Amino acid sequence: MSRPGEHFIRNLPLQRKLMLIIMLCCTATLLLASLFFVAREAKVLYQAQQEDLVSMAEVIGENSASAVVFNDPKSAEDTVRPLAAKSSILAAYILNKNGRLLARYLAPGAARERLPLELLAEGAAPADIIRAVQQVQNDAYRSSFFSGYASVVKAIYLDGEQVGTVVLHASASGFLHNLGWTLLAALLFMGAAFVAAYLFSARLQQMVSSPLLELLATMKEVSASKNFSLRVQKPSSDEIGLLYDGFNEMLCEIEERNQILRQRQAHLQQLAHYDPLTRLPNRTLFYDRLSQALSLAGRAREAVAVIFIDLDHFKDINDTLGHRIGDLLLIEVASRLSTVVRSCDTVARLGGDEFTVFCQNIATPENAALVAQKLVALFVDTFRLGESEIHVTASIGVTLFPNDGKTVDELLMNADIAMYHAKGAGKNVFALFEKRMNEHASERVTLLTDLRQAVSQGEFVLHYQPKVDVLTGKVTSVEALVRWMHPRLGLLGPDRFIRLAEESGLIAELTEWVMATACRQAKSWQEDGHPPVRVAVNLSPFHFQRQDVKEAILAVLGATELDPALFEIEITEGALMQNDEYTCRVLGELREMGITVSVDDFGTGYSSLSYLHRFPINTLKIDRTFILNMMKSTEDQAIVTAIIAMAKSLNMQIVAEGVETVEQLEALKDQGCHEIQGFLISRPVNAEKVARFFTDEDRLRQDRRTGIPAGDAA
Template sequence: MSRRGFCFVKNLPLQRKLMLIIMLSCCGTLLAASVFFLAREAKGLYRAQREDLVSLAEIIGANTASALVFDDPESAQRTITPLAAKRSILAVYVLTGEGQIFARHVAPEAGNAELPLERLGPSATPDAVLAAVEQIRRGSQGSSLFSGFDCLVQPVYFDYERVGTVVIHADTAEFQKNLRWTVMVTLLFMLATVIAAYFFSARLQRMISGPLLDLLSSMKDVSASKNFAIRVAKPSDDEIGLLYDGFNEMLSEIEERNQILRQRQAHLQQLAHYDPLTRLPNRTLFYDRLAQALYQAERSRQVLSVIFIDLDHFKDINDTLGHRTGDLLLIDVASRLSSVVRSCDTVARLGGDEFTIFTQNVMNADNAAIVAGKLNALFAKPFQLGESEIYVTASIGVTLFPHDGKTVDELLMNADIAMYHAKACGKNVYKLFDKKMNEHANERVTLLSDLRLALEREEFVLHYQPKVDLLTGNVTSVEALVRWMHPRLGMLAPDKFIRLSEESGLIADLTDWVLRTACTQAKKWQEQNLGSVRVAVNLSPYHFQRQDVKEAIFSVLDATGLEPALLEIEITESALMQNDEYTCELLRELRGLGMTISVDDFGTGYSSLSYLHRFPINTLKIDRTFILNMMKSSEDQAIVTAIIAMAKSLNMQIVAEGVETVDQLEKLKDQGCHEIQGFLVSRPVTAETVEQFFTPENHLHQHGNATAGGGAAAPGAPS
C-alpha cells in the first residue's frame, strides 16, 4: 500500500476501519477458499475426462493390436468406429509403429476443430505424422483449456511389444460446461457469503464501535459542559468494559481534584481580597470597590466620603497584653465598624490597626461628620477581651468626593492626612479634610527629608533643664533636651521632629548622639570642678527594640570617661513594658553600676502601678499634664497624690515635671514630693547657661520670689 493510501486508511472513522478490516478478512479468506475449490473441482473434472479417454484408448489398443500385427486395417476400422461413436469423441487414430495412419474415425462435429493430423493431409510422410503425434503428446496437458479439445496419445502393445499408437481427440465442451457451472455456483456462493459477511460485520463492528462511540460522545459532553459528575454505564465485562471503568475512575479523580482546586481557588480568592483576621475586604478589594463607587458617584453626581480610622496607642496594647489580645481587639473593632454602615458602604482593613470606610451618597460634609461621630462613639464602650476590659480610642480622618479629590489614591491620602491631624489634636476625635492640611503634609515630608541630613550637618544641639530638690533648693541633676537648629525654620522643639524620627527609624541614631553629647558635656563639667551633677538622657522605646542598649551606653561611657553614677536614664512606661524581661534585666544591670533609672511622663501609659515593684526604678517623674491641672481638677490632684503615696511606699524618688507656679510648688511640697522641674526654676537652656545653677544656693527660694513677683513663665510653653 502506498503512503498516501496508508494515510487515507489511517484517517478513516473507527466504524469504517472495522468494516474494512472485517470485510477484507472475510473476502480474502473466501477468495482463497473459492480458488482452492475451483482448482480442485477443475482438476477432478479433468481427471475424470482423462481417465475416460485412457480407458477408451486401452480398449481400442487391445482390440486393434492383432489387426496391426496382421496388417488388417479394415478390422481395425471396424473396431474403432463403434467405440468412437461417443458424442464427446472428435477423432480416433490408430497408427502403425512406423507412423502410418492405420485406421481413423473423425466425427462430423470435428469439422470446426483444427485437428493436427487432419491438417497434414493424406500425402503426409510417416515422419511428419510421428512429429505431429509427438507434438500432440507434449501439448495434451493444456489442450482441453486452450484448443477446445483434449488429446491422448496411447501406445499399443502386443505381447509386450509396441506395435502402434492410438491418438484420441475428445471434445471439452462438457468439461467446460461443468467448469462454468462450478464457477457460477462458486461466485453466487461468494456473493451470498459476502453479503452475509457484510451484515454480520456491520453487526459486529457496531458491537465494538458502538460502545466506543458512546464513550467518545460522553467525553465530548464532559468537555463541553465541564460537568465531571457525569458517569457512563458499563456495556460489558470485556476490555471495553474495563475502558468504561477507567473512564469513570478518571472522571471521579478529576471531579475530586476539581473540587479541591475550586476550594483552593476560593481560598486564594479570599486571601487575595479579604483580611484573614477580620474577614473584612483588604486593600486590593477596597481599592477596586472604591474605584467602582467613584465611577457611579461621578455619573450620578453624588457625594461620597472616604474615612480613615487608626486606633490610638494600639502598639502599647500589643506590647503589654500580647499580640493575641491585639488580634482579638481588631476583630471586635471590625465587628463594631461593620455594624454602623449601610449595605452599600464598605469597611476594610488596610493593615495593622488601620481601617477604611467609604460611604455613598452622603449629600454633604455635615452628613459625613455625623457618620464620623457615630464611629467615634463606637469606642466609648470598653472592649471585652476574655476576662479583660480594654478602653481604646480612635483617630478618624474624613475626606469627600468630589470636593477634596477625584481618585482613589488622592482620597485615601487626604483621609490619611486628616487622620494625622486628628491624632495631633489629642486623638479620639475626627477631622474633616481641609486643603490647608496638604500644606502641613508637604511641610512634614520636607521636614522628614531635612531630618535625614540633620545629623550629618550637625544641626542638633542640646539644652539642659535643672531638677531641684524641694528641701534644699539645690540642683540634683539636669535633663538633656534636644533641639534642632533648622537652617530654614530656626530652632525646633522636640515635638516638631521626635515623632518623625520615630516613624522614619532615625530615633536610634538621634538618641545615640544625645547620649554621647550629654555624657561628654557632663564629663567637662566634672573636669571644670562644677560639681558632680547628674545628666539625664531620655531613651526612646524604639531604642529598646534593638536589644543593644547596654552596649550603646557602655560604649559612650568608655569613650567619654564619665562615671556611671553621673548618668541618669529616663524611659517611658511603654518602653518599660514592651519587653519587660529584657528591660528588667538591663535596668537592674545599669542600676547595679550606679546609674539612676527614672520613669518619664508617669501616669499616661497603660501599665499597672503594681508592676513597678518588679523593676529597679529609682525615680518616678509625674507627667506635666497632671501638674498643670492639679490646682483646678480634683481628679488630677487625686492622681498626683496617689502617685506620690505609691512611690514613697516603694522607696522611690518623686520628680514633678512642668511646675510653673508657687501654688503648685507649695502643694507638691505639702504632699512630700522630692524634686521639681519646670519653668518655675528654669526653662531648658544651653550648657553654658545651666552652669550658673551648679552652686549651693537655694535656687528654689530665689526663683520662688521671682515668681511671686510676677516673673513666672507662661504656662504651657514647650520644653
C-alpha cells in the first residue's frame, strides 16, 4: 500500500515530476557540498586558532618553568602579565604539578561565569582545580563553537619532566566571525547554484517532456479521429527517438491492419447482402430494400409490383450439362434481368434459379404486366455459354402492393403462388396474382399434408389399362396407373398429386408401393388361372437421381416372386438424360434380367437419336398429343410416321397412347405401329375388370352394326 506522499508524486504531471526530481537531486548535492566546504573551513580556522594558543602556551610554559619549579608566584605573575597586551586573551593560569595556582591573569570585562577555573571558590583545593583543568581540556573543542571562547591546556616541562600546566582562554569571536563569513559565502553559492540548477533543470525537463507531450497529443488525436495515417517527427536519436520510431511503427501496423479489417468488413458486407455468383442483391438486402420501398409507397399512396421469376427445367440443365454451365446461365440471366428494370427498381437472386424484382411507382396492373412481358421476352434469344447454346424459359408471377398484400412476406408468397400458377399454365408465361390462387395454394398445402399419410393409411389404389397388339387384337401387357382415394375429395387422378409427390420426395415411397402392388397383382392373376400378362409401372426420374433403381426393383421382384419377364418399366426421356452413364448401365442390367424397358411420352422431350441408339430400350410409346391430332394435323401425322420409322430402324416396339377412334387405329396399322393403348380398347379399370381382357379374343374385331370394337362394347 503506497504512502500518501508517494501517491501524490506518482500523480504529478510529467513536467513537475521531472522538475521535482532534478531539483531534489541538485539541492541534495549542493547541500552536501556546502556542508563539506563549511566543515572543512571551520576545521582550518579552528586549527589556526588552536595553533596560536598552543604557541603562546608553550612560550609561557618555557618562561615560567623556573618559577614553577621554585614555587615563585611573583615570577609566574610577571610571565603572564604581558598577556594584557593581547586583546584576544581572556584568561591565563599557571599551575604546578600539584594543582596549586601560582599565577593568574583575567582580562578586563571577561565573563568569569563562563570560565571553569573562575567558578571555583577562593582557596579551592588542588583536587578541585585539577578537575576544573580536566574539564577545560575535555571541552576545548566544543567551547569554541558554543561558549564563545577557545581553550588550551599545555603541560610545562623542565628537563623532560612535567613540572606544571598552562591554561589559556582566548576569545573565539574571530574564529566565529570568519566561520560566519564562510557560511554566508556557502549560502550565496548555494543560492546561485540553485538558481542555475533550476534554469538548467527547467530546460532539461523541457527537452525530455516536450517530445513526450507531443507524442501524447498525437496519441489523443489518433484516438479521437481514428486517423492512423498520422506520424510524429523524430526529435532525436536517443531513447525518446526510439520511442517515436516504435510509435510510428505501431501506427503503421495498425493502419495496415485497419485497412485489412475494412476490406474484410466490406467483403463480409458484400457476402451478407449480395449473391456471390451473380453479384445481385440477395434475400437479406432484397427484404430490406423492399421494406423501405413499401414504407415510402404507403405514405405516397403508390403501387409496387413484386415479381417472382423461376427458370423452367433448370435442374435438367444442371444435371445434363453440369453445374458450371448452370452457374454461367444464372450469371447471364442476372445480366439480362438488370437491363429491363429502372435504377429505382431492384433485381435480386433469392437462391437457386429463383430471381425477384420489385418495381416502384406502378400506376396500374397493366404496367406490371408490361414489365412481366419484357422479362419473358428476355428468354426468347438463346444463351451462348462458351461453346454451348442453351434455350431456357422462365415462369413469372406478379403481385401488387397494396392490393394483393402489405408486407414483404405476404407479397413474396403471393408472387410465388402466381409463379406456380404460370408453371401450371404451361411455363414460359407470366401470371398476375388473384385471390383464388391463394385458395388453390392453400388447397395444395393441405393436399401435400394429406399425401404424407396416404400411403400408410392405404388410400392409394391401382387401375390398369391394357395394351393390345394391332395385328392380333390380343392384350400384350397392362399399365398400372395409380389413383388416390382421398377421404374428402374422392378419387383423384395422378395429375393432382404426382408432382406434389416429386416435389416433397414422397415419390420414392409411392413408386415402390405401386411396383409392389402391381407385381403382387400380376402374380395373383397367374394363380387365378389367367395367362401370364406383363405389367408396366412408370418410374420417376427421382429413382435415377438416387441411383437405387435396380435395388428397388430387385427387392420388389424378390418379395413377390414375379418373373422379371412379366415386369416392364416406363421412363420418360428426361429420366434417360439424367446421369445417362448410370442410367444406361442400369437399364442394360435390367434388360439382361428380362425386364422390358419402355420410353413413355416419346416426342415431347429431347427426341434425339444420339441417345436412343445408346440406351437398351425395348419399346417407344408415342405421346397421346400426337395421336389425338394426327387426323387433323399433317405435322403431327408426319411426326408419328417419323417416330414409327425411327423405332423400326432401331428394332424397337412401338406403342401408340391415347387411341380413341377407329380412324386412328387404321392409320397407325397402315404405318406399321405394333401396339395401341387408349379408350378405344378400355379406360383404366380395376384389377377385376381388366382381367376380363386376358383371353385370346380379338379386342379389335369390329361390330359391323355399330363400328365399335367388341372389347369396348363389353
